[in-house]
Amino acid sequence: MGITFNEEAGIFKIDAPDTTYMLGIFDDERFVTHLYYGKRIVDTDVNYLYGPVYQVRPSVLPGQAGRIMDTIPFEYPTYGCGDYREHCLEVETLEGYHACDLRYEAHKIYPGKPKLVGLPATFEKEEGECTTLELICRDKTLNLKVTLLYTVFEYLNVITRTVLLTNENEKVIYIKRVLSGCLEFDHQNMDVLTLHGSWERECGPVRTPLRQGKVTTGSTRGESGPTDNPFLAVLDSSATEDVGDVFAMNLVYSGNFLGVAEGHHFRGSRVVMGINPTNFSWKLEQGESFTAPEVVMVYSDQGLGKMSRTFHDLYRRHLIRDVYPDTSRPVLINNWEATYFDFTFEKLTEIAAEAGKCGIELFVLDDGWFGNRNDEKRGLGDWFVNEEKLPGGIGRLSSEINKLGLKFGLWIEPEMVSPDSELFRTHPDWAIQIPGRHRSLFRHQYVLDWSRKEVRDYIYDMIHKVLSSANVEYIKWDMNRTLTETASAALPADRQGELCHRYVLGVYEIMGRLRNDFPSLLLENCSAGGSRFDPGVLYYSPQIWGSDDSDAIERIQIQMGASMCYPLSTIGAHISAVPNHQTGRITSLETRGYIAMAGTFGYELDITKMSDEEKKTIREQVDIYHRYNLLIKDGDLYRIGDPFGNRDYACWMNVSKDKKEALVTYIQTHALPGFFGSARKLRLKGLEEASIYEVKIISESKEVRNEEAHTEGGQELGDTCESLKLSGSALMHAGYWMKRLSGDYMGMLIHLKAE
Ligand code: GLA
Numbered sequence: 216m217g218i219t220f221n222e223e224a225g226i227f228k229i230d231a232p233d234t235t236y237m238l239g240i241f242d243d244e245r246f247v248t249h250l251y252y253g254k255r256i257v258d259t260d261v262n263y264l265y266g267p268v269y270q271v272r273p274s275v276l277p278g279q280a281g282r283i284m285d286t287i288p289f290e291y292p293t294y295g296c297g298d299y300r301e302h303c304l305e306v307e308t309l310e311g312y313h314a315c316d317l318r319y320e321a322h323k324i325y326p327g328k329p330k331l332v333g334l335p336a337t338f339e340k341e342e343g344e345c346t347t348l349e350l351i352c353r354d355k356t357l358n359l360k361v362t363l364l365y366t367v368f369e370y371l372n373v374i375t376r377t378v379l380l381t382n383e384n385e386k387v388i389y390i391k392r393v394l395s396g397c398l399e400f401d402h403q404n405m406d407v408l409t410l411h412g413s414w415e416r417e418c419g420p421v422r423t424p425l426r427q428g429k430v431t432t433g434s435t436r437g438e439s440g441p442t443d444n445p446f447l448a449v450l451d452s453s454a455t456e457d458v459g460d461v462f463a464m465n466l467v468y469s470g471n472f473l474g475v476a477e478g479h480h481f482r483g484s485r486v487v488m489g490i491n492p493t494n495f496s497w498k499l500e501q502g503e504s505f506t507a508p509e510v511v512m513v514y515s516d517q518g519l520g521k522m523s524r525t526f527h528d529l530y531r532r533h534l535i536r537d538v539y540p541d542t543s544r545p546v547l548i549n550n551w552e553a554t555y556f557d558f559t560f561e562k563l564t565e566i567a568a569e570a571g572k573c574g575i576e577l578f579v580l581d582d583g584w585f586g587n588r589n590d591e592k593r594g595l596g597d598w599f600v601n602e603e604k605l606p607g608g609i610g611r612l613s614s615e616i617n618k619l620g621l622k623f624g625l626w627i628e629p630e631m632v633s634p635d636s637e638l639f640r641t642h643p644d645w646a647i648q649i650p651g652r653h654r655s656l657f658r659h660q661y662v663l664d665w666s667r668k669e670v671r672d673y674i675y676d677m678i679h680k681v682l683s684s685a686n687v688e689y690i691k692w693d694m695n696r697t698l699t700e701t702a703s704a705a706l707p708a709d710r711q712g713e714l715c716h717r718y719v720l721g722v723y724e725i726m727g728r729l730r731n732d733f734p735s736l737l738l739e740n741c742s743a744g745g746s747r748f749d750p751g752v753l754y755y756s757p758q759i760w761g762s763d764d765s766d767a768i769e770r771i772q773i774q775m776g777a778s779m780c781y782p783l784s785t786i787g788a789h790i791s792a793v794p795n796h797q798t799g800r801i802t803s804l805e806t807r808g809y810i811a812m813a814g815t816f817g818y819e820l821d822i823t824k825m826s827d828e829e830k831k832t833i834r835e836q837v838d839i840y841h842r843y844n845l846l847i848k849d850g851d852l853y854r855i856g857d858p859f860g861n862r863d864y865a866c867w868m869n870v871s872k873d874k875k876e877a878l879v880t881y882i883q884t885h886a887l888p889g890f891f892g893s894a895r896k897l898r899l900k901g902l903e904e905a906s907i908y909e910v911k912i913i914s915e916s917k918e919v920r921n922e923e924a925h926t927e928g929g930q931e932l933g934d935t936c937e938s939l940k941l942s943g944s945a946l947m948h949a950g951y952w953m954k955r956l957s958g959d960y961m962g963m964l965i966h967l968k969a970e
Pocket of ligand 1: 551581582626693695741742743744760763
């Protein structure tokens with residue numbers, strides 16, 4: 216079993232293949248303290264680790280002059296009793312007092328992993344994969360029971376944590392702050408890695424040296440957001456993609472979150488993560504419990520690459536419930552960048568017909584099919600088809616698309632309402648607002664109060680009706696604005712701080728109902744691109760639209776950034792038209808394909824306007840997708856070089872679990888002059904040292920063919936290594952000469968097959 220208790224030493228030991236995590240019950244006062252997290256060790260008594268720092272106290276015995284709480288490495292630090300570092304828990308009594316002090320009371324160790332009520336979480340797939348420790352602590356004055364839950368995935372370097380608060384007092388307790396987990400380190404020689412960006416520029420890694428002080432990431436937007444992702448890692452200052460210790464946290468939550476890494480005044484550091492305490496409070500009546508979202512902790516002893524692969528393995532098997540578990544998901548075509556709001560039944564079916572001829576398998580109708588939604592100013596909330604635009608409704612359209620041999624999918628944005636809509640005219644109080652205060656409009660829309668059951672049920676019934684009227688096999692669930700002026704007409708004053716969390720719970724409830732009622736439906740989430748790209752959403756949706764920036768070159772960084780913790784199979788990526796609508800950049804169709812294949816793969820352009828030669832390329836791309844997608848979906852990802860610091864090229868590999876096959880994607884983002892300018896020898900990764908691989912270029916970018924965007928073809932630079940046989944050791948240590956490419960944004964796919 217991965218969790219043991221050394222009773223004499225008072226120490227719990229959590230073991231994963233290359234990881235040990237240890238916590239103890241600290242002397243007579245029974246504080247629950249952190250002892251060790253890192254590479255696996257064999258000892259079960261490591262009390263010596265408390266070391267000089269924690270022994271130096273003005274008082275050695277309880278009841279004497281006092282102790283410095285600020286030096287103790289608490290497992291779940293609380294506010295109010297002398298630990299001034301970042302804390303996880305703050306509560307308020309009816310009298311307005313804020314102190315809380317937790318002591319160990321009991322524990323349980325058992326096989327399996329408990330479910331979290333109302334919240335998404337990772338799960339055990341087969342018996343024997345997980346062991347759980349429940350550590351019960353109590354603040355005696357408050358009679359607040361705090362259960363710390365740890366689950367280890369025995370074959371992965373993953374430990375998950377959460378906390379359950381139960382009010383066993385007869386009086387109400389208000390939770391002001393409840394974070395999900397904490398890590399303690401006895402040094403500060405580390406960097407902090409977080410993912411930041413903005414709309415159309417999501418998931419950019421930012422590495423900051425940790426010093427005394429704090430590095431934070433977080434959201435108060437009501438969703439996880441595009442500016443900060445609920446991910447934070449601390450790593451050795453010298454750690455790279457392949458070397459060094461990394462300790463990462465990722466919150467399984469889709470609302471306001473906070474992550475903080477703090478270098479504190481005793482030269483140690485602390486990392487915490489959980490629901491953002493800003494505008495949060497929760498009223499806990501006698502006997503009631505509150506469950507915090509789960510935080511996933513990954514330890515890697517081999518840099519960021521292994522950290523990412525561990526997250527990918529965990530999420531693919533223990534979080535995502537894929538409706539296409541053993542096959543590729545269908546290649547889709549979405550009409551958004553092809554038509555925006557300006558479409559007719561005929562135009563849509565023409566696109567579907569051409570797409571079908573190219574092997575595309577799913578047609579997705581995006582925004583604009585319902586109510587009076589002819590532009591972005593109106594119609595949200597009126598989830599009934601606009602028969603003027605689509606005579607015969609979604610039923611007729613979907614059956615026409617099915618006749619053309621494609622599946623049919625539909626866009627919805629159920630959490631929103633336009634002021635110009637029947638719904639808003641009937642129920643203006645259903646939109647989130649503070650009475651007497653200006654209500655902000657973003658993208659001409661308000662947010663519905665999904666903390667209210669009647670609001671959720673009403674919207675869900677409308678959408679259920681549409682889905683039941685037609686053969687809809689895919690849904691794109693969008694969310695195009697953040698929450699502002701948050702107040703609910705249905706909550707009393709002392710519960711207004713619950714709104715943002717209740718909103719997220721409401722979203723999870725409806726996504727859960729949708730999955731239950733339509734089990735074969737492929738759900739893709741989207742929030743103005745990747746503004747709600749988090750593990751909470753992945754529990755319901757196996758894929759999330761990566762960014763509203765569909766430019767292939769921009770997408771390299773966005774997708775590689777997201778791949779820090781999310782598998783490529785979750786990142787919605789499409790080939791769009793050139794010049795690209797967001798950047799004006801022109802790239803070849805092949806290059807756009809290579810980059811979209813490092814994602815879910817699909818098209819978002821007007822295929823009826825493409826030349827026969829381009830359609831032939833599309834057929835080849837669909838074929839390549841089907842040949843190699845399982846390698847990308849289920850294999851191991853290796854990022855080669857530095858996709859973030861290097862402007863000249865990008866390269867990544869997908870290697871099958873048995874290491875018998877690999878696909879290398881190489882894109883020259885910036886051509887350089889001279890014979891050696893664009894010659895690059897790259898060291899491949901993840902192969903079997905002794906195996907002999909046949910290495911073959913299977914596809915290469917051609918000059919740009921688009922008429923609007925004509926560019927001259929590149930100069931032929933001659934062949935290097937187009938097909939050869941080499942050992943894994945040579946490819947990984949001596950390296951592989953990439954074929955020289957002429958021109959920016961040219962690329963290729965290289966396939967490796969072991970003999
Ligand atoms: C958001 C999405 C886009 C598209 C539009 C439709 O911006 O990110 O992909 O669906 O909404 O309005």
